[in-house]
Amino acid sequence: MLDFVIKRFLQVIVVVFLALTVVFFLIRLAGDPTTLFLPPDAPREQIEEYRELLGYNRPLYVQYGDFMYNAIQGDFGESLRSQEDALGIVLDRLPATFQLAITSLILALFIAIPLGVLSAYKRNTVFDRIGVGLTVVGQAVPSFWLGLILIFLFAAQLQLLPSGGGGTPVHMILPTLTLAAYSVARFTRFTRSAMLDVLQKDYIRTAKASGVPTMRLIMRYALRNSLIPIITLVALDLGVLLGGAVITEAVFSWPGVGRLLWQSLMNRDFPIVLAGVFIIALIYAIINFVADILYAYVNPQIRVK
Amino acid sequence: MASSLPQGEQALGSVLKSKQKTKIGEFFSNLSRSWTGMLGFGIIMLLLFLSIFGPWITPYDPMHAEFSKGLLPPLTDGHLLGTDHLGRDIFSRIIMGARVSVIIGIATACIAGVIGTIVGIIAGYFRGWIDIVLMRLVDVQLSFPFIVLVLVINAIIGAGLRNIIISLAIGGWVIFARVIRSEVLALREKEFITSSIATGVSRLQILVKHILPNLFTPIIILASLQIGTYIIAEASISFLGFGVQPPTPAWGNMLNEGRDYIFSSWWLVTFPGIAIVITALGVNLFGDWLRDTLDPELKGE
Amino acid sequence: MSDAILKIKNLKIEFKSGKETVQPIRGVNFELKKGETLGVVGESGSGKSVTSLAIMGLLPERTSKIVDGEINFKGNDITNLKEKQYRKIRGNEISMIFQEPMTSLNPVFTIGQQLSEPLRQHRNMSKKEIEKAVINVLNQVGIPRAEQIINEYPHQLSGGMRQRVMISLALLCEPDLMIADEPTTALDVTIQAQILELMKNIKQENDMSLLLITHDLGVVAEMCDRVVVMYAGEIVEVAEINELFNEPLHPYTRGLIDSMPTQNTRKERLYSIRGQVPRPNEITKGCVFANRCPLAFSKCFEETPPVFARDDHLSKCWLQNTKEGEVV
16 A cells, blocks of 8 residues: 555656646747846847846756756746746635635535436436436536526626625635536436446345345445446546636636636746646646545455455 | 459459448448437538538628627627627627637547557557556646646647647647557457467558558547547637637637627627537537447447 | 245246347246255256346346246245335345356455345344354354454455355345355356355255256256256256156256266267257247257147146156157
């Protein structure tokens, strides 16, 4: 188990390291950052002066080494706009993103797992068919558009909820719904197919032959077995959820990392972009790490050797 | 004996020909048995039709702005779906937007598919350290959210139709690489490959003659299932102000422009979104059908 | 025959797949006496497993249906029982051992958790009492260090051990009837003998009736008092064990016996019955075995033979003395 944890931890480091490397070189290839600080008609000498001042005249590999050396210490430089510490700005926004993503994830699981279980249990009935139909349609709906439609309905028409911003629980409702809906369709599909697979297993028949009631058979036995593939699939899908969070934050002006990243891309505020990419890669790697441990926990064949 | 050979070949040729004919027949008879497959196919045909003949069937010039006619609701003044803030006909812009989506979906699938297939073949066929390095790389990229990756790349290299395709392809090739690699690994173990190796057929010949043709089906299935993702991703990124730039009509940037008018003019954000949903639904339905028909083993995966 | 614990009368089962319906069980009759071991023999596809699942009430609900006949268990017809009532019988009065010990135990629960289940469902016992009972039964089936085993998972046990666990699962509520569906088929030959011996002992100690389903006449010879031979969803012969081996009346039974590999003599060639069991949708008029029968004549293809009884020896063949070819 310890081996496993160490191995996965090393993988997290590699992911984060490579993500930073790629983005760093992309940014440098895209153009000279000095031009961003100065008006377009700045004289040559001034540009040169700035390049020297900021170290952009050094060879690329020196800049890269320098950047990595600082990044390891948590220093991604200062925001080009506000001159504040880039990582600090990103970290300030992190709680809001966590709040949104975790609430949505929990909501999605609470809707999707019972729905998937019921759909599998009542397979090929009208209920199941409607359920499957909805998941297929749901997968074709882009989250940002769903967000717009929710804003139109609940903010513009009914005037019940705010269309954006953050702070109060009321502000959370629409973004959470949007992000959760985005995952419900896929999670339901995972649960249904995992349950269908498990329900036809020999050991379910054994339990039935022992006189286990249907409800207990499904809730205790089949669901527990299904959790193994469900955890794997949901964990793989959390990248989609995290990506969805970035877009949802942009739609609802939710003050999280995603919106910050988007705005920084618009402003070409690259230190913040790098710090944001670092944090997103780190979060996603940690989520996968946790999912792996959870997976081992529910699967005795890995846990108990 | 020698004279009978060409005849045999001829016979073989005619068999192959009739086989091809029945294949198309088989395709349609299979398709007709699944209403979801038919629906998907129908939607795809409609999209292709719109993207090819779009300019001839739009009732208005999709780029033509007429400020006096801004924000007209649907079914007024001959504008079926109304006009946007610049007075451009939304129906015409949606028809032209189909072209952007189709181009992006197909071009990305082609580029990502080719890169991914080449990488997958190299990794799966040659194994060893090159496999380990390539698959590590794939793992690493897969452990970063696709849409964020595409967004960041596109924002850095710059917006525009060509750049969004490049960004999507950079984000998308890894899935092809992974699937194709495992297909190649499975194929390598098949008896007809082993026996070819045993009889001394060269590596390249085996690759071209035996492995490539067998990869065709999984590539087609995967591509058809990915196109929907690409179309939605492009719309999302164009909605965020990158990707396809106005005034080129794309569904994503139409939604971005319409966003400011959501409190007054609902049609600006409604219809382009419906177009995306129908498109993605059609592509996904067809992809699912294709997978279930061509590769029943993958069903329910 | 009041001492019969299980009577199956004219059982007919229908399977539905799409628009097609087939009858894999077409009028099966037999009975199992108290304390008896009855073997049900036949090739795969003969309907023996379907019959056993029907007795357990475990036929797939949506796709199968008992269309006629009755399954009389201890004097009551159980074919029309509600699921809730049936559940009280399953694992309690009738229990079942399945073919595949590797897949029949749930991988995510410990042996102890799985073995507690029948007692939880059918007995009003405390956790402590259940654990004691489970350890007791594990000891009875010859599992060493039962106190540790209950905390282990199926993947930590060997195939033979798992089948012992399956047997103890079936044994827990001291059922009146135990059904064993090919209990040794998936095991190594050396383990097979151990498991059979164990089942024999357990049956005696617990005063149960045993319905043993197998394709292996060797197992039947070892274990059973009487034998039912099934072919293509019908019973073709029923006889006491010695009589069946000494004087088989149905050509199919003869074929099965002849195709048994014998231990001592090395035959020139192993006998085999040509052809395959017809699928349920391929059955037409006449005797079901006619197309594979070496002795078939015109009548066999025209008319279905009735059941002929010679004392307790029943057979469904027009030739009532196959050795002499005597036509009835």
